[in-house]
Amino acid sequence: MSELQETARKLLSEGTVSVVIGYEEGPRGVRPAFITAPAQADKLIFDTRCVQNLATYLNPRRKQVAQLGRAAVVVKGCDARAVAGMIREKQIERGNVVILAMRCGGVLQNPETNSELTTQTVSVRCGGCTVREPKLFDHLLGELPPEPPVNTHRVEQIAALMKMSSSERWTFWTEQLSRCIRCHACREACPMCFCVKCTAEKSQPQWIDSSSTPQANRAWQTMRVLHQAGRCVDCLECERACPEHIPLGLLARYVADSVERRFEYTASDDPTVPAPIGVYRTDDDEEFIR
Amino acid sequence: MSDEVEPGNHHAWSPNVVAFVCNWCTYTGADLAGTSRLKMDPNVRVIKLPCSSRVNPLFIIKAFERGADGVIVSGCHTGDCHYSTGNYHARRRFAILHDLLQFMGVEEDRVTFAWVSASEGNKWQQVVNETTARVQQLGPFAPSEKQNGGVQ
Numbered sequence: 494m495s496e497l498q499e500t501a502r503k504l505l506s507e508g509t510v511s512v513v514i515g516y517e518e519g520p521r522g523v524r525p526a527f528i529t530a531p532a533q534a535d536k537l538i539f540d541t542r543c544v545q546n547l548a549t550y551l552n553p554r555r556k557q558v559a560q561l562g563r564a565a566v567v568v569k570g571c572d573a574r575a576v577a578g579m580i581r582e583k584q585i586e587r588g589n590v591v592i593l594a595m596r597c598g599g600v601l602q603n604p605e606t607n608s609e610l611t612t613q614t615v616s617v618r619c620g621g622c623t624v625r626e627p628k629l630f631d632h633l634l635g636e637l638p639p640e641p642p643v644n645t646h647r648v649e650q651i652a653a654l655m656k657m658s659s660s661e662r663w664t665f666w667t668e669q670l671s672r673c674i675r676c677h678a679c680r681e682a683c684p685m686c687f688c689v690k691c692t693a694e695k696s697q698p699q700w701i702d703s704s705s706t707p708q709a710n711r712a713w714q715t716m717r718v719l720h721q722a723g724r725c726v727d728c729l730e731c732e733r734a735c736p737e738h739i740p741l742g743l744l745a746r747y748v749a750d751s752v753e754r755r756f757e758y759t760a761s762d763d764p765t766v767p768a769p770i771g772v773y774r775t776d777d778d779e780e781f782i783r
Numbered sequence: 784m785s786d787e788v789e790p791g792n793h794h795a796w797s798p799n800v801v802a803f804v805c806n807w808c809t810y811t812g813a814d815l816a817g818t819s820r821l822k823m824d825p826n827v828r829v830i831k832l833p834c835s836s837r838v839n840p841l842f843i844i845k846a847f848e849r850g851a852d853g854v855i856v857s858g859c860h861t862g863d864c865h866y867s868t869g870n871y872h873a874r875r876r877f878a879i880l881h882d883l884l885q886f887m888g889v890e891e892d893r894v895t896f897a898w899v900s901a902s903e904g905n906k907w908q909q910v911v912n913e914t915t916a917r918v919q920q921l922g923p924f925a926p927s928e929k930q931n932g933g934v935q
Contacts, residue, residue, distance in 0.1 A: 654886070663888025663925075692841070700841045707928050708848045712841070715887060719840050722879045744886070751882040756875065770879075773871035775861065781881045782874070783897040783910060 511562030522605035565591035570624025594630030599641025682734035815904035853918035
């Protein structure tokens with residue numbers, strides 16, 4: 494029995510938590526698991542296919558999960574940032590969740606595949622990871638695997654886009670966003686999207702047309718990434734959830750880079766560090782203002 | 784718009800520019816420009832808001848959707864905000880919006896961010912004229928989408 498299974502079993506049998514949110518083997522690769530009985534704890538696994546950000550299930554708008562009772566959640570270092578974000582924004586209480594943090598050596602892009610981690614198969618977000626040994630946890634588990642290879646695909650794509658002219662970039666995004674069917678799966682998958690009523694659903698006034706038009710699709714994604722500025726944990730669940738394979742990770746990364754460059758802030762796993770939008774410095778850069 | 788094009792302006796097309804301005808500094812500055820009879824391009828529609836921090840990025844997106852070719856966002860200089868800190872917060876949001884709009888392919892010259900104080904009527908005149916001239920150069924915003932009913 495692995496350290497993770499042992500810890501989960503103990504938490505459940507002692508009644509510390511009533512559900513452990515983790516990963517299990519499914520018919521199509523690894524899938525999220527909600528373990529409520531100590532005897533089922535041996536289903537839990539953790540390996541390079543554990544791509545999903547399970548912190549999203551702590552999101553208070555997911556009532557079905559909340560009904561299961563006090564939860565323990567299996568997180569990677571990157572996912573722990575989402576837990577920190579939810580604590581920071583008063584969506585959950587630190588004392589109400591048990592964090593089972595796994596030491597991580599990178600994950601694949603797709604939880605349905607099972608291959609070695611290479612520069613092609615590893616997730617683009619794993620390169621330069623600083624939280625392979627998570628800092629926010631109740632139980633720190635597993636051995637520290639070697640550093641993952643670096644997949645530079647996304648960095649190269651952003652650089653290529655920025656070399657283009659404005660109108661070429663406009664055409665690129667118009668084409669990409671023309672596929673959007675406005676299913677809002679990007680929002681649903683996101684651990685940091687927890688508004689009770691989303692601006693996209695407001696009709697008085699209607700800021701964003703609910704049908705799939707070029708303007709509305711663009712407005713929707715622009716608004717979504719702006720609301721994520723300084724909050725996004727770059728888990729790429731939006732991109733993975735997108736049924737039309739729109740490269741939403743490009744937008745997320747670009748905005749995160751902009752936040753980092755301007756406000757010296759990267760998504761933090763410390764809930765006491767304030768997010769950059771909502772605070773200010775009097776000497777913030779204003780080179781773009783006349 | 785065509786009937787508003789000044790004599791001597793040979794362009795058939797003239798841009799729509801929407802200006803979101805704060806009540807306390809820029810609106811007063813624009814008023815000063817007007818009462819001082821400063822000559823300004825007639826393309827700018829001013830929308831008065833309590834503070835530059837009231838400018839939701841969606842205002843700008845909506846303005847473009849509904850037919851604007853350029854946008855001006857203006858408020859008090861930092862340190863002079865009527866509400867003490869509003870423009871500091873606005874500045875952070877505008878910075879991200881500024882970068883994101885460029886990444887999405889909106890030309891930088893279409894959106895002007897400026898601080899114009901109540902006494903800077905001349906600066907307001909410059910902001911208006913320069914923005915209009917730049918947008919005039921760029922041409923209409925996303926014309927193909929406007930034909931499909933973008934302007935409502």
